[in-house]
Amino acid sequence: MTQVADPSLHRVVIVGGGFGGLYAAKSLRRSPVQVTLIDRRNFHLFQPLLYQVATGSLSPADISSPLRGILSDCKNTSVLMDEVIDIDPQQQIVKMQGQNIPYDSLIVATGVSHHYFGNDHWKTTAPGLKTIEDALEMRRRIFIAFESAEKELDPVKRQAWLTFVIVGGGPTGVELAGAIADLAFKTLKKDFRSINTAAAKILLLEGMDRLLPPYPSDLSEKAAVSLTKLGVTVRTQTLVTNIEDNIATVKQGDLIEQIPARTILWAAGIKASGMGKILADCTGVVLDRVGRVRVEPDLSIAGHPNIFVIGDLANFPHQGEKPLPGIAPVAVQEGKYLAKFITEQLRGNTLPPFQYEEVGNLAVIGQNAAVADLGFVKLSGFLAWFVWSFAHIYYLIEFDNKLVVMVQWGWSYFTRNRGARLITGESTLGRIETASNGDGRSPLERKSPVEV
Amino acid sequence: MTQVADPSLHRVVIVGGGFGGLYAAKSLRRSPVQVTLIDRRNFHLFQPLLYQVATGSLSPADISSPLRGILSDCKNTSVLMDEVIDIDPQQQIVKMQGQNIPYDSLIVATGVSHHYFGNDHWKTTAPGLKTIEDALEMRRRIFIAFESAEKELDPVKRQAWLTFVIVGGGPTGVELAGAIADLAFKTLKKDFRSINTAAAKILLLEGMDRLLPPYPSDLSEKAAVSLTKLGVTVRTQTLVTNIEDNIATVKQGDLIEQIPARTILWAAGIKASGMGKILADCTGVVLDRVGRVRVEPDLSIAGHPNIFVIGDLANFPHQGEKPLPGIAPVAVQEGKYLAKFITEQLRGNTLPPFQYEEVGNLAVIGQNAAVADLGFVKLSGFLAWFVWSFAHIYYLIEFDNKLVVMVQWGWSYFTRNRGARLITGESTLGRIETASNGDGRSPLERKSPVEV
Numbered sequence A, B: 001m002t003q004v005a006d007p008s009l010h011r012v013v014i015v016g017g018g019f020g021g022l023y024a025a026k027s028l029r030r031s032p033v034q035v036t037l038i039d040r041r042n043f044h045l046f047q048p049l050l051y052q053v054a055t056g057s058l059s060p061a062d063i064s065s066p067l068r069g070i071l072s073d074c075k076n077t078s079v080l081m082d083e084v085i086d087i088d089p090q091q092q093i094v095k096m097q098g099q100n101i102p103y104d105s106l107i108v109a110t111g112v113s114h115h116y117f118g119n120d121h122w123k124t125t126a127p128g129l130k131t132i133e134d135a136l137e138m139r140r141r142i143f144i145a146f147e148s149a150e151k152e153l154d155p156v157k158r159q160a161w162l163t164f165v166i167v168g169g170g171p172t173g174v175e176l177a178g179a180i181a182d183l184a185f186k187t188l189k190k191d192f193r194s195i196n197t198a199a200a201k202i203l204l205l206e207g208m209d210r211l212l213p214p215y216p217s218d219l220s221e222k223a224a225v226s227l228t229k230l231g232v233t234v235r236t237q238t239l240v241t242n243i244e245d246n247i248a249t250v251k252q253g254d255l256i257e258q259i260p261a262r263t264i265l266w267a268a269g270i271k272a273s274g275m276g277k278i279l280a281d282c283t284g285v286v287l288d289r290v291g292r293v294r295v296e297p298d299l300s301i302a303g304h305p306n307i308f309v310i311g312d313l314a315n316f317p318h319q320g321e322k323p324l325p326g327i328a329p330v331a332v333q334e335g336k337y338l339a340k341f342i343t344e345q346l347r348g349n350t351l352p353p354f355q356y357e358e359v360g361n362l363a364v365i366g367q368n369a370a371v372a373d374l375g376f377v378k379l380s381g382f383l384a385w386f387v388w389s390f391a392h393i394y395y396l397i398e399f400d401n402k403l404v405v406m407v408q409w410g411w412s413y414f415t416r417n418r419g420a421r422l423i424t425g426e427s428t429l430g431r432i433e434t435a436s437n438g439d440g441r442s443p444l445e446r447k448s449p450v451e452v
Helices: A019-027 A047-054 A120-124 A132-151 A155-161 A171-187 A217-230 A275-283 A328-346 A381-400 A403-415 B019-027 B047-054 B120-124 B132-151 B155-161 B171-187 B217-230 B275-283 B328-346 B381-400 B403-415
Strands: A010-015 A033-039 A043-045 A064-066 A077-081 A084-088 A093-096 A100-102 A105-108 A112-114 A163-167 A201-205 A232-235 A238-244 A247-252 A255-260 A263-266 A270-272 A304-309 A361-365 A369-373 A378-380 B010-015 B033-039 B043-045 B064-066 B077-081 B084-088 B093-096 B100-102 B105-108 B112-114 B163-167 B201-205 B232-235 B238-244 B247-252 B255-260 B263-266 B270-272 B304-309 B361-365 B369-373 B378-380
Touching: A010 A019, A010 A100, A010 A328, A019 A033, A019 A105, A019 A328, A033 A328, A047 A132, A047 A171, A077 B132, A084 A275, A105 A328, A132 A155, A132 A171, A132 A263, A132 B077, A155 A163, A155 A255, A163 A171, A163 A255, A171 A201, A171 A217, A171 A232, A171 A361, A201 A238, A217 A232, A217 A361, A217 A369, A217 A378, A270 A275, A275 A304, A361 A381, A369 A381, A378 A381, B010 B019, B010 B100, B010 B328, B019 B033, B019 B105, B019 B328, B033 B328, B047 B132, B047 B171, B084 B275, B105 B328, B132 B155, B132 B171, B132 B263, B155 B163, B155 B255, B163 B171, B163 B255, B171 B201, B171 B217, B171 B232, B171 B361, B201 B238, B217 B232, B217 B361, B217 B369, B217 B378, B270 B275, B275 B304, B361 B381, B369 B381, B378 B381
Parallel strands: A010 A033, A010 A105, A033 A077, A105 A304, A163 A201, A163 A263, A201 A232, B010 B033, B010 B105, B033 B077, B105 B304, B163 B201, B163 B263, B201 B232
Antiparallel strands: A043 A064, A084 A093, A093 A100, A112 A270, A238 A247, A247 A255, A361 A369, A369 A378, B043 B064, B084 B093, B093 B100, B112 B270, B238 B247, B247 B255, B361 B369, B369 B378
């Protein structure tokens, strides 16, 4: 299918195919512009459900959609799988390894990754959750932990395999903790012979004084109660000060404790993607503490009215105060705003500044509960979970008809089964340790039952 | 959940959780034995559908089921995720890295991998299809090929990216070729802007004089006709003599040809898994040309009446002639036979020798056609495809209620969508080459339409 650049058309280049970039491209579908969407990956990732891949409920493809597929009907849009290495605002060119793309308007929407607060060496021990690969690595670690516990004869080491520490009590941490609790206390209960998976310890650590700090405090409280009921140990005002040799050192006030844990998952802190720095270098725009780009009321960057930053990478002061949170609805609204902004600009019109319309905050807790702050109403428990499911299915279906996810959810809701708990990757057996008693006996040869 | 070994029970150790091992374990469920199933992976893989993962139709988890989940209701069975490194037939012990497991009866069912006929260095260029990792690697290569073609400006190099060579015209080769044809000529047609995906060349090479050599020859003919209609170039009596620098050298009679192709997929030749050699070393059993273990009429190995080999790893002379083919129904029947054999043995009874009941041969060709030899009837076209779908869904549902696959299939049948075409893995962009014109211009800047 051949399509040639019409040199008379306004050229919009979008970097990043997340919610912001994707909705900008889709919304420009009928505008007299020529759009190029550049992404390092060939798919859009539905990040809000990444924790379900990490815990074996969904497959990567269930929460991903090929960008070309989503945009195939947007005839004015080309998708390019490539990585931007520089921007030249004078020549209005985006540079990649092998080619340059000229733009008239540039939208940067490359998001954020996780941040270890200066302890980047923790990354290998305590992986974060931003990409499909991250999620598969978490999944591998979680299920290898149970497999290793099953083989371990030393009760202390076995408990370390059955201890899961989740660092960070935001939505991702809360969702991971709830899902691991579901796994250990429900899904896997009947699957092992030597261990009791219900002996698992799941610790959720949060540095602030409550879970879900951006939410209303009564929802934070409800989330903590729900998680505790599921079997999660919630510890607030608790900081991780060291991660080494499968031991997490945590500090709560003056109390310092060492927790032996083979599985430590990172759900704290964000750091802007590298595009923030590239933009700062070439335009002098100001970055905030975590590297996000401070944007003007129309989402452009100071002094460069044709370069825009949206989504998690943007620091947009909401009502002159805190930056807007890094959630999908913000990115979607910003993408749609820019599509309209550019279209109107071409007609010689101007738009009022971007204004975020609150849609609320949602976090799910295990299989039946969630907390939701919808602005006009606050929900918790099953009703919030129902709203959460509906909201996610709605978004998923809107651009890729992910009927399959609905079936998968319906099915596992009633069966409590989790079919996607595969341990994959090249060195699958690498991380499993051998039984530690050294006498070569198997757990099956033990004379007496082992209660763990 | 604690369960202790009852020392009075007969101990059956099964190595390998494929069709053979799994059905042996399931069928021993009510027998007075204690079963240990050992596998390197934590899941059973439905290998017949692996090509659908490789071509982006299904996700790994859709065709895999956690072994513990499948066997959780078999209370006399323990699952062990580990790798067997040796066997001691005198002491009746299976050895792993960290532990030994004693057995009274041993069932080895570890299958086969692919074979490069002495050209193991082709492996990196022409990956085979036996594991989930293999399938994801094929998927990555197939979709990166289209992405790279989209960026390539040199028409010769572009065509090399759009050329897919499949080596081996057995069921796997036929199914891969058909699926890639569906992708190029239907699914991806609307998704690219610079290339015409229908310009793809898909070559299926077979060394024998017809496709699907074990099938009746009229079905081979029908398969070739169907594939040709789909757009696949079928070449029989064609051998690959070299694979180097993205060029496949092929020989057809005296004709030697060099085919520039960036994607070469291996679907030829099998080689027994390493357990064959371990068994030969410790028992002196005879291996066949490809390393499979020659078994006695009761599936045991000569001189060791309590060691059995089943599935693809076994060479069982069918009606005194050719070995049984390496297909799921053979393994399933062998597994069930052994369960009965061992159970009857414990009661002091003997069973007649194993006898394979023909269920037929099936191979699918693209989205609407297949060939099926059911013994009493030979089918081709849509009807065969329908039988094929039904047979696979039946097997899948029998042990894991893979309702999701059915929905996925139904959905993509009507929409021609393939949602699982993700390019994943650490060095995602590594294999994409940059545009070769060197002037840094993008395909979008080209002045004239490029017809490819």
